[in-house]
Amino acid sequence: MGSDFFDELGETLTRTAKEIGERADSFFEVQKLRNKISTEQRMVNKRKMDIGTLIFQRYLQGEALDDEVAALCEEISCHKKTVFEYQEEIAKMRGERICPCCGASVDKEAAYCPKCGTPCAPQENKGKAEDEAAEVADYEWEEETEEETEEITEEESEEKDGENQKEQKEEE
């Protein structure tokens, strides 16, 4: 074996190391570009959301929109209404109401929303005695839920407790 062999071997090793290095470089380059793509994609999605918000606002302001867009806005309205109903249900269980304007929780006794000042008429579909009983029940229930964990099963069983209290109230 002459020195040629070692020269060649050395050359091959150098070339291999260089190739690995180049591959690593291009790997990081690709990764960098992928991150950039993600950033751009996020911006596209964000702006799409902005467009949706803008159009939905225009729909609420009564602006004439084409049928396809109007139908989508109507669907959003339905879902928002359902959300409001669920929020109201929760608030009712806690002796509160939901502000129809801003969606904040308002104490049952308060005449105005503390957040936006919208007048919130007290609910008058219940008798006074019944109302007081409900307050006590709500208060007790609220205390129980103070240490509430985020576990769904517990929440569900507590929701059932709330239902039971409601049923009892209706029986009285």
Ligand SMILES: [Zn+2]
């Ligand atoms: Zn409000």
